[in-house]
Amino acid sequence: MAPIPGRLTGLGVGPGDPELLTLKALRLLRAASVVAYPAPEHGVSFARSIVSNWLEAGQREIAIRIPMQPGPPPDAIYDTAAADLAAELDRGNDVVLLCQGDPLFYGSFSYLFARLAGRYRIEIVPGVPSITACAAAASTPLVTRDEVLAVIPATLGEAEIARHLSESDAAAIVKLGRHFPKVRRALRELGLLDSARYIERATLPNQRVSPLPCVDAAEIPYFSMALIRRRPIGS
Amino acid sequence: MAPIPGRLTGLGVGPGDPELLTLKALRLLRAASVVAYPAPEHGVSFARSIVSNWLEAGQREIAIRIPMQPGPPPDAIYDTAAADLAAELDRGNDVVLLCQGDPLFYGSFSYLFARLAGRYRIEIVPGVPSITACAAAASTPLVTRDEVLAVIPATLGEAEIARHLSESDAAAIVKLGRHFPKVRRALRELGLLDSARYIERATLPNQRVSPLPCVDAAEIPYFSMALIRRRPIGS
Numbered sequence: 001m002a003p004i005p006g007r008l009t010g011l012g013v014g015p016g017d018p019e020l021l022t023l024k025a026l027r028l029l030r031a032a033s034v035v036a037y038p039a040p041e042h043g044v045s046f047a048r049s050i051v052s053n054w055l056e057a058g059q060r061e062i063a064i065r066i067p068m069q070p071g072p073p074p075d076a077i078y079d080t081a082a083a084d085l086a087a088e089l090d091r092g093n094d095v096v097l098l099c100q101g102d103p104l105f106y107g108s109f110s111y112l113f114a115r116l117a118g119r120y121r122i123e124i125v126p127g128v129p130s131i132t133a134c135a136a137a138a139s140t141p142l143v144t145r146d147e148v149l150a151v152i153p154a155t156l157g158e159a160e161i162a163r164h165l166s167e168s169d170a171a172a173i174v175k176l177g178r179h180f181p182k183v184r185r186a187l188r189e190l191g192l193l194d195s196a197r198y199i200e201r202a203t204l205p206n207q208r209v210s211p212l213p214c215v216d217a218a219e220i221p222y223f224s225m226a227l228i229r230r231r232p233i234g235s
Numbered sequence: 236m237a238p239i240p241g242r243l244t245g246l247g248v249g250p251g252d253p254e255l256l257t258l259k260a261l262r263l264l265r266a267a268s269v270v271a272y273p274a275p276e277h278g279v280s281f282a283r284s285i286v287s288n289w290l291e292a293g294q295r296e297i298a299i300r301i302p303m304q305p306g307p308p309p310d311a312i313y314d315t316a317a318a319d320l321a322a323e324l325d326r327g328n329d330v331v332l333l334c335q336g337d338p339l340f341y342g343s344f345s346y347l348f349a350r351l352a353g354r355y356r357i358e359i360v361p362g363v364p365s366i367t368a369c370a371a372a373a374s375t376p377l378v379t380r381d382e383v384l385a386v387i388p389a390t391l392g393e394a395e396i397a398r399h400l401s402e403s404d405a406a407a408i409v410k411l412g413r414h415f416p417k418v419r420r421a422l423r424e425l426g427l428l429d430s431a432r433y434i435e436r437a438t439l440p441n442q443r444v445s446p447l448p449c450v451d452a453a454e455i456p457y458f459s460m461a462l463i464r465r466r467p468i469g470s
Binding site: 015103155163 | 245247250253254255256257261262337338339340345346348352357359361362364367368370374375376377378379380385386387388390391398399402438
């Protein structure tokens with residue numbers, strides 16, 4: 001007789017500081033028989049590194065290898081990963097899928113969710129996302145009162161970034177990396193350069209916070225963000 | 236000789252489920268000699284209720300009473316609260332200020348921060364904000380790939396809400412409450428009503444998730460949100 005299928009849990013593990021895991025995420029992580037996580041084609045998984053001190057000896061691990069390349073990864077990557085997770089679930093094993101930040105705020109969980117929802121029980125545990133971690137690191141309110149916040153991927157075109165910036169009271173521009181020069185041009189064009197803050201590797205030991213104009217475009221990692229506010233803090 | 240001033244910590248305690256506190260928030264909460272929190276003019280503080288099981292007997296509590304009324308509370312409320320916190324800090328006491336969700340994502344912490352920054356050491360511990368908690372409750376991606384997310388307060392005018400909705404790929408409309416009929420009209424006008432999800436009291440035992448068209452406008456609490464996506468999940 002086939003076993004009762006296991007449950008898949010999308011587990012937000014927060015922005016990087018292991019102490020920013022939630023109590024719920026830690027409990028479910030420790031109870032899981034299978035721990036899956038996204039990883040680059042070669043090298044270590046950032047999501048796994050966040051929780052590495054809490055992994056138990058008996059847990060089986062599944063690294064979902066996602067090639068780092070411009071543009072979204074091909075569908076086949078997620079089709080294969082979904083099949084691997086489904087095989088574990090069909091054996092009756094509960095699987096937690098580690099998600100840096102929050103599972104539903106960018107990131108790859110949504111693609112696996114789309115492939116497995118309806119067929120399996122899926123729980124999602126929200127986590128501290130990068131935007132609130134970066135705001136805390138920069139001591140800058142993200143939004144107050146009746147302000148509108150726009151979260152803008154730096155992968156968009158310069159005109160589109162500028163349009164969204166001009167239409168919102170506050171903005172977080174995510175995934176800066178090699179798109180930094182374009183973002184800086186858009187901010188300068190709109191007169192927002194001097195109010196922009198730059199944050200990289202928020203909550204990690206090598207976190208960096210700086211006025212955006214002081215940043216060297218040649219040294220921008222993927223995990224970096226610009227925060228912009230039109231109004232002064234607290235007004 | 237005056238003591239060394241204490242440290243103020245803005246402590247994100249998450250959306251409501253006590254298990255969605257971070258490990259860091261729990262550690263700092265337990266170590267604090269003074270615990271402050273926003274509260275309505277009469278009745279219990281939501282932020283305090285989230286952590287009530289972890290409060291220690293010897294901790295002094297400061298309720299910052301904020302009258303519930305349309306529009307922002309008067310400046311005098313925050314001036315007085317800032318003075319009360321400053322008096323504790325001047326005595327050398329460390330103070331944690333509980334913030335439901337995240338300290339810098341709406342909420343009252345920003346006003347106290349603006350009044351006390353520069354004079355005292357202030358640390359901010361990010362928390363799980365309502366938007367990621369609601370997305371998890373509704374099993375709906377907030378944003379994927381190169382999508383732009385707009386976070387829109389329902390307190391804005393209908394035309395402004397509609398404009399921001401039409402300019403973004405995905406949106407969270409926060410602080411619904413009595414503004415619900417206006418938001419529903421804006422969504423209907425844009426043809427977005429059928430794709431809108433309604434979530435109230437996310438992560439609490441009385442959480443409710445529903446297609447937005449099924450909701451009775453007479454029963455909308457302040458802690459409710461609409462999530463809208465233009466593209467199908469996973470695309």
